[in-house]
Every structure is written in structure tokens, then in C-alpha cells.
Amino acid sequence: KLFYECLHNGKxxxxxxxxxxxxxxxxxxxxxxxKQIISAQKDKVNFPVKYCNLYIHIPYCTTRCTYxxxxxxxxxxxxxxxxxYIDLLCDEIKRxxxxxxxxxxxxxxxxxxxxxxxxxxxxxxxxxxxxxxNCNCEYTCEAGRPDTISQEKAxxxxxxxxxxxCVNPQTLNxxxxxxxxxxxTVEQFYDVYKIIERGGFDINCDLIAGLQGETVEDFxxxxxxxxxxxxxxxxxxxxxxxxxxxxRYSDDSNIEVGEMIxxxxxxxxxxxxxxxxxxxRQSGNLENIGFSLPNYECINNITTMxxxxxxxxxxxxxxSKTVVGDRITRFANMRDI
Numbered sequence: 001k002l003f004y005e006c007l008h009n010g011k012x013x014x015x016x017x018x019x020x021x022x023x024x025x026x027x028x029x030x031x032x033x034x035k036q037i038i039s040a041q042k043d044k045v046n047f048p049v050k051y052c053n054l055y056i057h058i059p060y061c062t063t064r065c066t067y068x069x070x071x072x073x074x075x076x077x078x079x080x081x082x083x084x085y086i087d088l089l090c091d092e093i094k095r096x097x098x099x100x101x102x103x104x105x106x107x108x109x110x111x112x113x114x115x116x117x118x119x120x121x122x123x124x125x126x127x128x129x130x131x132x133x134n135c136n137c138e139y140t141c142e143a144g145r146p147d148t149i150s151q152e153k154a155x156x157x158x159x160x161x162x163x164x165x166c167v168n169p170q171t172l173n174x175x176x177x178x179x180x181x182x183x184x185t186v187e188q189f190y191d192v193y194k195i196i197e198r199g200g201f202d203i204n205c206d207l208i209a210g211l212q213g214e215t216v217e218d219f220x221x222x223x224x225x226x227x228x229x230x231x232x233x234x235x236x237x238x239x240x241x242x243x244x245x246x247x248r249y250s251d252d253s254n255i256e257v258g259e260m261i262x263x264x265x266x267x268x269x270x271x272x273x274x275x276x277x278x279x280x281r282q283s284g285n286l287e288n289i290g291f292s293l294p295n296y297e298c299i300n301n302i303t304t305m306x307x308x309x310x311x312x313x314x315x316x317x318x319x320s321k322t323v324v325g326d327r328i329t330r331f332a333n334m335r336d337i
Contacts, residue, residue: 001306002020003020003034013035016034017032017035029262033265036274040274040292041297041302041306044302045308046308047108047308049309049310051106051107052105052106052309052310052311052312053107053110053300053309054100054132054135054311054312055110055111056093056117056313056318057114057333058115058116058119059071059072059073059085059316059317060072060078060082060119060120061073061115062074062075063183064181065182066179067208067240071317071337086120086124089128093131093314094131096312097132099312108137108138108300109137109300111142111304112140112141114142116144116145118142118153122150122153126160129156132160138299139162139164140162140164140204142165143167144166144167144168145184146188146192146193147183147184147188149196150195154195154198155199157199164202164203164204164232165202165204166203167192167203168205169206170182172221172226173214173221175213176218193229203233204231204235204298205226206234207223207235207237208238209260209261209286210238212250214256215256216259219256219260219263220263224267227267232293233290233293233296233298234290236261236264236288236289238287238288239282240280257284257286258286261286261289271292274297275289275297275302277305307323308323309323315333316337317332320333
């Protein structure tokens with residue numbers, strides 16, 4: 001946003017880079033990353049005010065990861081609640097979409113996040129997607145936990161027009177997966193990746209740098225293994241000790257996280273960084289970077305992180321935003337499921 005501010009104030013990219021380095025003291029490497037992001041976002045960041053993103057939150061997962069701070073509950077203990085939740089959520093979605101249409105808004109992209117949307121059983125997932133309808137736009141569904149994905153769920157997503165699926169291992173080291181409470185195996189990730197790949201979806205994979213006990217070599221193995229699969233997007237997060245997470249007050253600190261992020265920046269040949277954001281209490285005071293193959297950038301990620309269009313958000317803890325010029329107003333649903 002600071003780089004964009006420089007451009008809006010009449011500076012060219014080189015002048016903006018020099019200011020970022022001189023005033024904000026970022027490195028040459030990070031300045032180059034910003035230039036690449038600006039280039040990748042060209043024609044993908046600013047849209048007419050009639051457009052709006054639709055976000056839908058599913059607050060259920062198979063287990064809770066140690067770093068998770070999102071509104072989420074274990075699905076196995078809450079199946080009756082989940083059925084009622086989806087009934088009410090479908091009603092909220094219908095009313096929200098009707099509201100948008102009433103005021104002449106068009107949906108630019110749909111994003112179903114969580115928790116883990118694919119933690120829902122087949123019937124509930126089908127009911128949810130049926131309520132959304134076939135939007136004929138970029139349509140993302142997180143399926144971050146490999147133990148929740150099946151051929152049947154891939155078929156349901158495909159039938160309802162989902163175009164992009166996030167299959168997120170976070171690491172491909174089994175010891176770390178067990179330590180952070182993921183509850184699935186490395187082999188499960190590879191199996192379900194093939195299912196989603198056969199379905200013809202655009203695929204995103206997430207990795208976390210700085211996980212407890214991981215070495216640079218561990219991260220490199222994960223990053224290289226993901227790169228061999230050639231997903232359309234790879235998002236690399238620096239571990240954040242967020243409020244509400246089990247590691248919020250942990251003293252553990254991975255001092256090698258900077259080398260991990262640098263490796264991702266230097267080694268993902270064929271991928272271009274296309275969005276970046278920072279959070280509080282991130283390891284090494286670093287950032288999260290999304291990388292993309294050419295022409296596979298996620299419009300939702302760009303417009304949401306740059307806050308250039310409004311967001312209608314449905315579900316527990318979901319935050320809607322209205323963007324009018326430079327003014328952004330947030331409206332948060334209560335977090336209690």
C-alpha cells in the first residue's frame with residue numbers, strides 16, 4: 001500500500017523503490033518483490049464500484065491446529081449444530097445476495113473459507129453450494145485439510161462451478177504435522193492433490209515458514225516438493241502467534257524463518273509474487289507472500305488484501321467491508337457460532 005501511495009503521488013516505480021529503501025529501510029530483494037507484485041496486479045486490482053466480493057465462513061474443522069485463531073469448532077462434536085448452522089447460513093447468503101442485487105452490485109469473486117469447508121459432509125456441502133448458486137466468476141473453496149477431501153466432494157464442487165481449490169499441507173514433514181495438530185499424513189496430501197488436479201481446478205497450496213522445530217532444510221524439502229507438483233498458486237506464510245491460538249504465549253521462536261522466506265523468494269522459478277501482507281506477531285517480523293504461475297493470480301486475494309472493492313461476508317466471525325473511495329468501513333458478524 002505504501003508503494004501504491006508513492007505511485008499515486010506521481011513517483012515512478014524506481015523512485016518508489018528508492019523511497020521504500022531509504023525511508024522504510026527495506027532490502028533490495030524486498031523492493032524487487034514489491035515491483036513484481038505491482039506488475040502482477042496490473043489490471044487485476046481496480047474494478048468498478050458495482051463489483052463486490054462474497055465471502056462465506058465455515059467454522060468447522062477436523063482438529064484445531066496450534067497456530068489457528070479463526071472461528072472454528074471440531075466437526076465430529078458438532079454435527080447437529082453444523083446442520084442448523086448451514087440452514088441459517090444459507091438463509092443469510094440468500095438475503096445478502098438479494099441485497100447486493102437490489103443495489104445493483106455484481107459479484108466479482110466468491111471465497112468460502114474456514115475452518116475447513118470440506119469438513120462438512122457431502123449433503124451439507126451440496127446444500128451450501130446450492131444456496132450460493134453458480135456465480136460464473138472466480139470461485140474459491142478452501143479444502144485445507146487433506147483428510148476432508150474425497151472424490152465425491154470434488155465432484156460436488158465442480159458441479160456447482162467452483163474454479164479454485166486450496167489444498168494446504170503447511171508442511172510435508174510428518175513429525176511437524178503431528179506436532180501442530182494437523183491430524184493427517186503426508187501421503188493423504190498427495191492422494192487428494194491428485195483428486196483435485198484431475199478435477200481441473202486451479203490449485204493453491206499453503207506453506208508456513210517458522211513452524212516449531214523445523215529447520216531450513218525441512219522447509220526446503222517441503223517447498224521443493226510442492227514446486228514439483230506445479231500448483232497454480234503457492235502461498236508462503238511466516239508463522240504468526242495470533243490471539244486465540246494455542247501458541248499465542250509460546251516462548252518458542254524459530255530464528256531461521258528469514259532464511260526460509262528468502263529461499264521461497266529465490267527458488268520458486270516460474271512463479272511470480274502477486275500479493276503480500278503482514279500480520280501482528282509474525283516470526284522475524286516478516287510477511288506472507290502469494291506466488292502465482294502467469295495468469296493464475298487469485299483476484300479475490302488481490303482485491304481483498306489491497307481493499308479496493310467491498311466485501312459481503314456471511315457466517316460467524318465474518319467481516320464485511322464497504323469501500324467508498326479512500327473510506328473503508330467494517331461490519332463484523334459476532335464470532336459465537
